[in-house]
Amino acid sequence: MLDNLKEFASEFFVTGDPLILGAQVSIALTMIAIVIVLTYFKKWRWLWTEWLTTVDHKKIGIMYIIASLLMLFRGGVDALLMRTQLAMPELNFLEAEHYNQIFTTHGVIMILFMAMPLMFGLFNIIVPLQIGARDVAYPFLNSMSFWLFFWGAMLFNMSFVIGGSPDAGWLAYPPLSELSHSPGVGQNFYIWGIQISGIGSLATGINFIVTILKMRAPGMRLMKMPMFSWSVLSSCISIIFAFPILTVTLFLLFLDRFLGAHFFTLDGGGNPMMYINLIWMWGHPEVYIVVLPAFGIFSEVVAAFSRKKLFGYASMVFAMIAISVAAFFTWAHHFFTMGSGANVNAFFAVTTMIIAIPTGVKVFNWLFTMFRGKIQFTTPMMWAIAFIPCFVVGGMTGVLLSVAPADFQFHNSYFLIAHFHQVLIGGVVFGYFAGLYYWWPKMFGFKLNEHLGKWAFWFWNIGFYVCFMPQYLLGLMGMTRRINVYDFDMGWQPLNVVSTIGAFLMGIAFLFQVWQIAHSIKFHKKDTTGDSWGVGRTLEWSIPSPAPVYNFATIPVADERDWWWEEKERREQGIQPKAIPLEPIHMPKNSAIPFIKSLCWFTAGFGFVFNWLWIAIPGLIGVAICMLVRSFQYDTDYYIQVDEIKRTEAALRGAN
Amino acid sequence: MTYDTESPYHELLDEEMKSVRPIKRYLVPLLFVLVVALLSGCSDQIIVLDPKGPIGESQKDLIYIATILCLIVVVPVIVLTGIFAWRYRDKPGNNATYKPNWSHNTKLETIWWGIPVLIIIALGIVTVSYTYKLEPSKPLVSEKKPITIQVTSLDWKWLFKYPEQGIATVNYAYIPEDTPVRFQLTADSPMNSFWIPQLGGQIYAMSGMAMTLFLQADEPGEYYGSGANFTGRDFAQMTFKVHATSDAEFNDWVKEVKSSSPALTEEGYAKLAEPGSAEKQAFSSFPAGLFESIVTKYAPGGTHHQHGSADMGMPQPPDPGKQQQTASTADNHMAHSSAGH
Ligand code: HEM
Ligand SMILES: [Cu+2]
Ligand SMILES: [Cu+2]
Numbered sequence: 001m002l003d004n005l006k007e008f009a010s011e012f013f014v015t016g017d018p019l020i021l022g023a024q025v026s027i028a029l030t031m032i033a034i035v036i037v038l039t040y041f042k043k044w045r046w047l048w049t050e051w052l053t054t055v056d057h058k059k060i061g062i063m064y065i066i067a068s069l070l071m072l073f074r075g076g077v078d079a080l081l082m083r084t085q086l087a088m089p090e091l092n093f094l095e096a097e098h099y100n101q102i103f104t105t106h107g108v109i110m111i112l113f114m115a116m117p118l119m120f121g122l123f124n125i126i127v128p129l130q131i132g133a134r135d136v137a138y139p140f141l142n143s144m145s146f147w148l149f150f151w152g153a154m155l156f157n158m159s160f161v162i163g164g165s166p167d168a169g170w171l172a173y174p175p176l177s178e179l180s181h182s183p184g185v186g187q188n189f190y191i192w193g194i195q196i197s198g199i200g201s202l203a204t205g206i207n208f209i210v211t212i213l214k215m216r217a218p219g220m221r222l223m224k225m226p227m228f229s230w231s232v233l234s235s236c237i238s239i240i241f242a243f244p245i246l247t248v249t250l251f252l253l254f255l256d257r258f259l260g261a262h263f264f265t266l267d268g269g270g271n272p273m274m275y276i277n278l279i280w281m282w283g284h285p286e287v288y289i290v291v292l293p294a295f296g297i298f299s300e301v302v303a304a305f306s307r308k309k310l311f312g313y314a315s316m317v318f319a320m321i322a323i324s325v326a327a328f329f330t331w332a333h334h335f336f337t338m339g340s341g342a343n344v345n346a347f348f349a350v351t352t353m354i355i356a357i358p359t360g361v362k363v364f365n366w367l368f369t370m371f372r373g374k375i376q377f378t379t380p381m382m383w384a385i386a387f388i389p390c391f392v393v394g395g396m397t398g399v400l401l402s403v404a405p406a407d408f409q410f411h412n413s414y415f416l417i418a419h420f421h422q423v424l425i426g427g428v429v430f431g432y433f434a435g436l437y438y439w440w441p442k443m444f445g446f447k448l449n450e451h452l453g454k455w456a457f458w459f460w461n462i463g464f465y466v467c468f469m470p471q472y473l474l475g476l477m478g479m480t481r482r483i484n485v486y487d488f489d490m491g492w493q494p495l496n497v498v499s500t501i502g503a504f505l506m507g508i509a510f511l512f513q514v515w516q517i518a519h520s521i522k523f524h525k526k527d528t529t530g531d532s533w534g535v536g537r538t539l540e541w542s543i544p545s546p547a548p549v550y551n552f553a554t555i556p557v558a559d560e561r562d563w564w565w566e567e568k569e570r571r572e573q574g575i576q577p578k579a580i581p582l583e584p585i586h587m588p589k590n591s592a593i594p595f596i597k598s599l600c601w602f603t604a605g606f607g608f609v610f611n612w613l614w615i616a617i618p619g620l621i622g623v624a625i626c627m628l629v630r631s632f633q634y635d636t637d638y639y640i641q642v643d644e645i646k647r648t649e650a651a652l653r654g655a656n
Numbered sequence: 657m658t659y660d661t662e663s664p665y666h667e668l669l670d671e672e673m674k675s676v677r678p679i680k681r682y683l684v685p686l687l688f689v690l691v692v693a694l695l696s697g698c699s700d701q702i703i704v705l706d707p708k709g710p711i712g713e714s715q716k717d718l719i720y721i722a723t724i725l726c727l728i729v730v731v732p733v734i735v736l737t738g739i740f741a742w743r744y745r746d747k748p749g750n751n752a753t754y755k756p757n758w759s760h761n762t763k764l765e766t767i768w769w770g771i772p773v774l775i776i777i778a779l780g781i782v783t784v785s786y787t788y789k790l791e792p793s794k795p796l797v798s799e800k801k802p803i804t805i806q807v808t809s810l811d812w813k814w815l816f817k818y819p820e821q822g823i824a825t826v827n828y829a830y831i832p833e834d835t836p837v838r839f840q841l842t843a844d845s846p847m848n849s850f851w852i853p854q855l856g857g858q859i860y861a862m863s864g865m866a867m868t869l870f871l872q873a874d875e876p877g878e879y880y881g882s883g884a885n886f887t888g889r890d891f892a893q894m895t896f897k898v899h900a901t902s903d904a905e906f907n908d909w910v911k912e913v914k915s916s917s918p919a920l921t922e923e924g925y926a927k928l929a930e931p932g933s934a935e936k937q938a939f940s941s942f943p944a945g946l947f948e949s950i951v952t953k954y955a956p957g958g959t960h961h962q963h964g965s966a967d968m969g970m971p972q973p974p975d976p977g978k979q980q981q982t983a984s985t986a987d988n989h990m991a992h993s994s995a996g997h
Contacts, residue, residue: 173886306744338862372752372753373756377745392733392734396727405718405786480883
């Protein structure tokens with residue numbers, strides 16, 4: 001009996017590696033500490049009513065951001081482990097199996113559990129405030145999306161300590177990801193972690209499209225809408241077309257693994273190439289899904305801190321929509337080397353290059369927004385300015401990769417690794433950081449310490465170039481991706497050392513950011529104006545920071561592009577806005593169902609991972625019960641009465 | 657174009673002159689020198705840009721052409737970013753023009769829609785023509801008859817078979833210089849990619865099909881090659897050297913392998929195909945039709961599956977009719993692969 005149990009445990013838990021043991025111990029200790037702290041301060045009820053069951057878009061946004069920063073930490077540690085292994089030839093810090101798991105989890109986590117939720121966090125907090133709405137269109141669904149993401153991410157991360165991590169690359173090409181080559185549970189964690197959170201992403205896409213199309217303030221025609229909201233719209237349009245492809249593809253892979261189907265196997269008439277096509281039909285749009293909102297953020301930040309209208313508004317909108325449509329016609333550039341023939345390669349090479357045109361136009365428009373402005377070098381603006389050269393170079397190497405016959409020499413080399421990190425870090429991460437710094441005071445009512453922020457900025461930027469520029473050369477020197485060792489005689493060592501140093505500089509930068517946040521929480525100055533930077537142009541800056549639950553006591557008629565900027569000018573000239581009478585505000589009630597239902601999904605997913613139907617089926621039943629219960633709930637909303645609004649507003653604006 | 661003093665172009669020029677300060681004037685050349693020094697220090701190791709065969713040579717030219725075309729936009733953008741950020745910074749005493757409502761100018765916007773369009777048209781034309789020119793299954797022009805090497809990606813080693821010579825090797829290969837080499841690629845493993853940077857770009861090696869890749873070495877030498885597409889645990893061990901030699905040396909090498917190496921048997925192959933890395937090996941013979949049987953064992957119903965640049969069967973001299981057919985099956989690839997053959 002005891003022996004049986006021991007044997008089970010040694011298979012169930014990942015054992016035998018001191019690094020992992022350390023992680024397991026520290027995870028256990030952290031969890032115990034959290035429980036103790038919550039109990040000691042009697043915070044369980046607060047946690048449940050204020051956060052876990054909330055449907056408030058602002059709180060959901062904050063939870064997304066916290067989760068994504070934790071994932072950035074995890075993905076970053078993965079990155080540093082890999083860079084340490086690669087610093088020297090023939091090093092034996094991570095053996096092959098471990099290295100393969102780490103680049104797989106790093107890729108999945110960074111894209112799906114770091115970039116996506118950070119993006120959704122910013123969508124959630126900013127979009128309703130920017131378009132003058134009191135919440136998103138479907139607040140309950142919004143909470144569902146968050147918890148599906150959260151439990152999906154937890155399931156994926158669990159593979160680190162239980163059962164073993166996936167190791168077939170972040171896109172899990174078959175046959176490597178099939179039972180024949182990956183018999184362990186790691187690949188099941190991959191499928192279920194991504195599936196569960198993917199459903200949430202699809203729902204978010206739908207939610208924000210409806211919110212933007214239906215819930216704008218009176219007078220805000222689409223062509224008057226702030227650019228960030230436009231970018232969210234274009235990104236969400238891509239989401240609703242791309243994510244179903246991912247869901248179906250992974251479901252077919254699941255059928256292969258679970259029921260012995262032959263969609264992508266080598267035998268039984270399966271075809272792995274079909275998977276590669278399908279996954280990239282999602283994968284390519286996915287990179288635009290994450291970068292478009294970054295474009296939106298830059299548009300807001302550059303205009304605000306140049307204190308000038310955004311240049312070429314109509315071009316900007318057209319360019320974003322063009323990008324989100326064109327992104328669906330380029331997927332095969334990820335496998336020019338599959339031997340699809342010259343016609344196919346020529347077609348996809350040209351469609352890919354075409355995307356460079358609207359992207360280039362956007363860069364010029366940002367530049368000419370700065371032209372004849374009055375530029376303030378605050379941290380958000382620094383990120384925006386640093387983004388331009390970085391993204392332009394990354395975009396250029398992207399165009400080089402799209403030149404199909406040249407790609408035969410770049411494909412799967414470190415040239416490619418350098419390229420996509422340059423656009424993902426220089427574009428997406430820098431963009432979201434700009435947004436996070438810019439809107440932080442809107443979220444929490446105080447600014448982050450600028451001094452520490454500048455340290456973080458310089459470490460990130462210098463670290464970035466030191467880390468990734470050498471990798472372009474390494475690619476041209478023949479170094480391929482996903483290798484954990486290389487020979488001395490290739491001459492790759494010096495540049496790899498440099499690259500690793502750069503990675504650690506970025507690690508230090510992250511520590512500066514943690515310090516910055518901690519320091520600012522302790523020593524901040526409360527913002528009382530609502531327009532914390534003093535340069536706000538759009539609706540979100542017209543209300544107090546942080547915004548009250550209902551966001552807008554009365555919803556203004558926002559019929560100008562930079563409504564708040566114009567409004568401030570009018571007020572300066574003594575023109576006061578027409579007072580709109582207060583009315584009771586209709587709000588959604590909190591609900592525990594999203595949390596519980598997602599937990600049931602997690603349970604079902606966990607059961608499927610280990611092929612334990614006795615866990616999977618109860619999990620699915622739980623999901624069904626949650627749906628039923630929700631269907632018969634009628635009491636899901638309430639009104640905030642006028643005198644309560646008055647009291648809240650007086651308290652918030654009192655110091656004003 | 658005429659300049660009036662209010663014109664943005666005019667002001668730009670002015671500002672550029674004013675804003676270059678002494679330190680910056682040295683910084684740029686200094687960086688340039690550093691980069692050049694670094695590049696020349698290890699330039700013989702930048703193997704992609706130091707090709708030794710016609711395919712790699714054309715690909716290098718293409719890389720340079722594309723880079724220069726891109727730089728036409730990239731350099732001005734980076735310079736303008738610096739100039740604007742400096743010129744319009746909000747500092748006391750900075751009396752640069754401030755026009756908070758200037759947000760539209762049709763002429764300017766036409767220019768920067770136009771320039772990228774022109775560049776992409778140029779790059780598109782170059783790319784498409786090279787795409788046809790460098791189609792990997794296209795035979796190389798040469799008065800010498802190409803030699804055929806059948807390459808199989810195994811877990812985790814490369815098997816090279818020389819059907820004309822009747823020998824086989826593992827993790828290294830010899831080729832005669834100045835002779836086109838027709839590589840036929842397949843996999844008895846997850847999909848890999850076969851890459852010898854100094855000879856030319858890579859092509860996938862996939863189970864159930866035989867892809868064709870023509871390469872040639874113009875001078876004798878030892879060329880690094882590797883698997884470029886991840887295939888699992890010991891993937892990093894899948895590196896090999898290709899030795900390009902004179903015809904005489906090549907023939908000597910073949911003779912030596914024939915006389916001094918063991919034969920590869922069916923069982924020997926089965927053993928070799930088991931997961932694990934391997935040392936260099938040579939075999940004096942291999943079972944007839946081994947390559948074909950590896951390819952067909954994955955094709956549905958055991959029949960051969962015509963695919964992509966696939967060009968199956970025993971080596972044939974390149975003939976135009978055959979080539980025509982290869983190209984047309986290649987065109988169908990997307991269609992049939994999404995249809996799930
Ligand atoms: C913070 C600094 C980062 C460093 C130092 C870093 C480093 C690395 C390294 C060493 C690899 C593995 C290369 C290989 O062996 O093939 C890798 C792969 C990857 N990284 Fe990063 N990374 C960073 C940030 C990011 C970010 C922010 C993202 C996405 C938003 C990202 C996405 C990926 C992806 C998708 C892969 C490919 C994984 C695969 O091959 O399956 N990385 N990165
Ligand atoms: Cu792509
Ligand atoms: Cu096919």
